[in-house]
Amino acid sequence: MTAEKILTRNFERADSHTLTAYLETGGYTAWQKAQTLPPAAITEEVKQSNLRGLGGAGFPTGTKWSFIPKNHTGPVYLVINADEGEPGTFKDRYLLERDPHALIEGMLIAARAIRSATGFVYVRGEYVEPYRRFSTAVSEAYDAGYLGKGFDVVVHRGAGAYICGEETGLISSLEGKKGWPKLKPPFPAIKGAFGAPTIVNNVETICHVPHIITRGAGWFASLGTKTQGGTRMYSVSGRVRRPGVYEASVAITLRRLIDELADGVTGNGRLKAVVPGGASAAILRADEIDVTMDVDGLRNAGTMAGSAGVIVMDETVSIPEALMVVARFYAHESCGQCTPCRESTGWIYKMVRRIVEGRGRKDDLDTILDVARRGAGTTICAFYDGAVGPYISYIEKFRGEFEALIDGAGARVVATPASRAATAHA
Amino acid sequence: MSGRDRTDGATRASSRPPTDHAGLEVPAPTVAFSAEQLGEVRRLQGLYPDRRAALLPVLHLAQETFGYISLEVERYVAGLFDLTPAHVHEVVTFYTMFFRAPKGRHVVAVCHNLSCHLAGAPAIVAHLQGRLGIHVGETTADGRVTLQSVECLCACEHAPMMQVDDRYEFGLTPEKVDRILEGLR
Ligand SMILES: Cc1cc2nc3c(=O)[nH]c(=O)nc-3n(C[C@H](O)[C@H](O)[C@H](O)COP(=O)(O)O)c2cc1C
Ligand code: SF4
Ligand code: FES
Numbered sequence: 316m317t318a319e320k321i322l323t324r325n326f327e328r329a330d331s332h333t334l335t336a337y338l339e340t341g342g343y344t345a346w347q348k349a350q351t352l353p354p355a356a357i358t359e360e361v362k363q364s365n366l367r368g369l370g371g372a373g374f375p376t377g378t379k380w381s382f383i384p385k386n387h388t389g390p391v392y393l394v395i396n397a398d399e400g401e402p403g404t405f406k407d408r409y410l411l412e413r414d415p416h417a418l419i420e421g422m423l424i425a426a427r428a429i430r431s432a433t434g435f436v437y438v439r440g441e442y443v444e445p446y447r448r449f450s451t452a453v454s455e456a457y458d459a460g461y462l463g464k465g466f467d468v469v470v471h472r473g474a475g476a477y478i479c480g481e482e483t484g485l486i487s488s489l490e491g492k493k494g495w496p497k498l499k500p501p502f503p504a505i506k507g508a509f510g511a512p513t514i515v516n517n518v519e520t521i522c523h524v525p526h527i528i529t530r531g532a533g534w535f536a537s538l539g540t541k542t543q544g545g546t547r548m549y550s551v552s553g554r555v556r557r558p559g560v561y562e563a564s565v566a567i568t569l570r571r572l573i574d575e576l577a578d579g580v581t582g583n584g585r586l587k588a589v590v591p592g593g594a595s596a597a598i599l600r601a602d603e604i605d606v607t608m609d610v611d612g613l614r615n616a617g618t619m620a621g622s623a624g625v626i627v628m629d630e631t632v633s634i635p636e637a638l639m640v641v642a643r644f645y646a647h648e649s650c651g652q653c654t655p656c657r658e659s660t661g662w663i664y665k666m667v668r669r670i671v672e673g674r675g676r677k678d679d680l681d682t683i684l685d686v687a688r689r690g691a692g693t694t695i696c697a698f699y700d701g702a703v704g705p706y707i708s709y710i711e712k713f714r715g716e717f718e719a720l721i722d723g724a725g726a727r728v729v730a731t732p733a734s735r736a737a738t739a740h741a
Numbered sequence: 742m743s744g745r746d747r748t749d750g751a752t753r754a755s756s757r758p759p760t761d762h763a764g765l766e767v768p769a770p771t772v773a774f775s776a777e778q779l780g781e782v783r784r785l786q787g788l789y790p791d792r793r794a795a796l797l798p799v800l801h802l803a804q805e806t807f808g809y810i811s812l813e814v815e816r817y818v819a820g821l822f823d824l825t826p827a828h829v830h831e832v833v834t835f836y837t838m839f840f841r842a843p844k845g846r847h848v849v850a851v852c853h854n855l856s857c858h859l860a861g862a863p864a865i866v867a868h869l870q871g872r873l874g875i876h877v878g879e880t881t882a883d884g885r886v887t888l889q890s891v892e893c894l895c896a897c898e899h900a901p902m903m904q905v906d907d908r909y910e911f912g913l914t915p916e917k918v919d920r921i922l923e924g925l926r
Contacts, residue, residue, distance in 0.1 A: 440801075440838045441895075469788045471794075472797065474801065475839075490794050550898065553855070558899075558900070640853070640858045644854055644855075
C-alpha cells in the first residue's frame with residue numbers, strides 16, 4: 316500500500332529538477348495525450364480519480380474545475396498555491412525544488428481542462444531557492460515550446476504573510492493588495508483573480524494530474540480509499556527518529572506513518588500527542604492514532620487531514636507550552652478583518668502564556684473554551700476555525716496539564732510524574 | 742549605509758511631472774530606479790492583466806535597490822503605478838518581508854514555531870541574542886546583522902532552522918550558529 320512512489324519517484328536524482336531528467340522519466344507525455352482529449356474529458360477523468368485538494372480543504376479537484384461557468388467567454392485563470400505556510404508542512408518546497416516540471420505539465424493539462432491561457436504560481440516570499448528552481452524550469456519549458464503556445468505561466472513572489480495561503484487572500488495579494496480574504500460566495504471559480512473565473516489549486520494537487528492522465532482514473536482511485544484516491548506527501552517533524560517527507564497512500568494509518576516511515580518516537584520514546592494535518596488540525600492523543608490519513612478518516616476522528624503536516628510529541632513535551640507557541644502564531648497572523656478572530660487570537664495567546672508562566676487564573680480555561688466555541692464559524696475565512704481547533708482540543712484532551720500549572724505546580728511542566736498522572740485522568 | 746546613498750548617480754528616468762495621483766504638485770522624489778530598472782518595472786507590470794498586480798514584485802525590487810521601504814520610496818513607487826501612497830503604505834505594512842527602517846547588511850530570521858520549538862529553538866534564539874548582543878527585532882550597532890524570530894519557514898524536518906538572507910540554514914546547534922555568524926561580514 317505504501318510501496319509506490321509517484322510524486323517523489325525522481326527525488327533521489329541529483330538533476331531531478333532539469334528538463335532532461337524529466338523527459339528521461341517520461342515527462343510531458345501526459346500533456347501529449349491530454350492534447351488529444353476534449354477539456355470536459357480531462358475534468359471527468361480527474362473527477363473519477365477521486366483526487367482531492369491537498370492544500371488544506373480537501374475539496375474534490377475535478378468537481379472544482381467543473382464550476383467554471385460553461386458559457387464564459389472572457390479570460391479564465393489558473394492559480395497555483397505555492398504559498399506553503401501551514402506550520403509543520405514542507406512538501407511543496409520539495410516539489411518546486413526537485414520536480415518543477417511536474418507542476419508545469421500538470422498546469423498545462425489543468426489549463427486545457429478549464430480553458431485557461433494564463434497561469435500564476437504564487438510562491439511564498441521566503442522560498443527564494445524554490446522560486447529560482449521553478450523559474451528556471453519555466454524558462455526551460457518556454458525554450459522547449461511547452462509554454463508560450465496558448466498557455467503562459469507567471470511566477471509571482473509573496474512577501475511574508477500566512478493568510479495569503481487562503482485562496483481569496485492569495486488572490487488579493489496576487490492583485491497587488493494586502494492579503495485580506497473575501498467572503499464567499501462568490502467563489503473564485505465564478506469571480507476570482509482580476510474579476511475572472513479562477514481555479515486555485517495546491518502545488519501537490521496539480522502534480523498528480525499528469526499521472527492520472529497517463530495511468531487512468533481507476534488506477535489512481537485504487538491507491539486510496541473509497542472517497543479519496545492516490546498517494547500524498549506527508550511532512551513529518553517533531554519528536555521522530557527520521558523527520559522528512561514521505562509519500563504513501565492516503566489510506567495509511569497515522570501509527571504506521573510514525574512508527575514505520577518516520578522510524579518511531581524520540582525524546583523518551585513514548586508518544587504523547589500528534590498533530591496530523593498541520594498546526595491548524597485538532598490534536599490527537601497517543602491512543603487515537605489508529606486512524607487512516609484520508610480526508611474523511613481524519614474528519615471522523617474529529618480532526619483534519621489539512622496539509623498532512625504531522626507534528627509528533629513525546630511524553631516529555633509540555634502541551635500548554637505547545638499551545639502557547641501555536642497561539643502566538645495565530646495572534647501574529649490574523650489579518651485583523653473579523654472581530655472574533657482579531658480579538659480572540661490576541662487574548663487567547665496572552666491567557667495561555669500566563670498559564671504557562673505560572674500566572675494562570677482559575678477560570679482561564681473555561682473562558683478560552685467559551686470564547687473559542689462562540690467565534691467558530693463566524694468569520695470571513697477558515698483561518699479562525701483553524702485556530703479554534705487547537706485551542707479546544709489541546710485544552711480538552713490535556714486539561715489536567717493546564718490545571719496543574721494554574722494550581723501552582725510550577726512555571727513549566729516538564730514530564731514530571733505528577734503531570735503524567737494529571738494527564739491520565741484528564 | 743542608508744538606502745539613499747546607493748541611489749547616487751542613478752538616472753532620473755521618470756518623465757512624470759511631480760504631481761501626485763490627484764494632480765497636486767508635490768516635491769520630486771529623492772529616490773529613483775535606474776533606466777534599466779524602470780524597464781524591469783514595465784516588464785513586470787506587463788505580466789498581469791492589471792499592471793497594479795506588479796506592486797509586490799516592484800516593492801521587492803525597491804527594497805533590493807534602496808535597502809528598505811521608506812515613506813519616500815512608497816511615494817516613489819506609488820507614482821510608478823498611479824496608486825495613492827496610502828495604498829502602497831497599507832501593502833508595505835501588511836507583509837513581514839518589507840523593512841520600513843534601515844536593516845542590517847544581513848538578516849537572520851530564526852524560526853520559533855512548533856517543530857523548531859520542540860527541537861530547541863528557544864535556546865537557539867537565546868544564543869543568537871547573546872552572541873550578537875541584541876534582542877530579537879534589533880540590529881547590531883555596526884549594522885552587520887538584524888535578528889528576527891519568525892513563524893514556520895516550512896523546513897521543519899531540519900528543525901531548528903533559520904533563514905540567513907536568501908539561504909536556509911538547517912539543523913542548528915550553538916556551534917553551527919557561531920560558524921554561520923562568523924561568515925557574515
Ligand atoms: C488560513 C489558511 C491558510 C491556507 N494556506 C494554504 C497554503 O499555504 N497552501 C495551500 O495550498 N492551501 C492553503 N490553504 C487552502 C486554500 O484556501 C485552498 O483551499 C487551496 O489552495 C485549494 O487548493 P486544493 O484544492 O488543490 O487544495 C489555506 C487555507 C486557509 C484557510
Ligand atoms: S478569520 Fe481572521 S484571518 Fe480570516 S479574514 Fe477574518 S480576521 Fe482575517
Ligand atoms: S516550525 Fe520551524 S520551519 Fe516549521
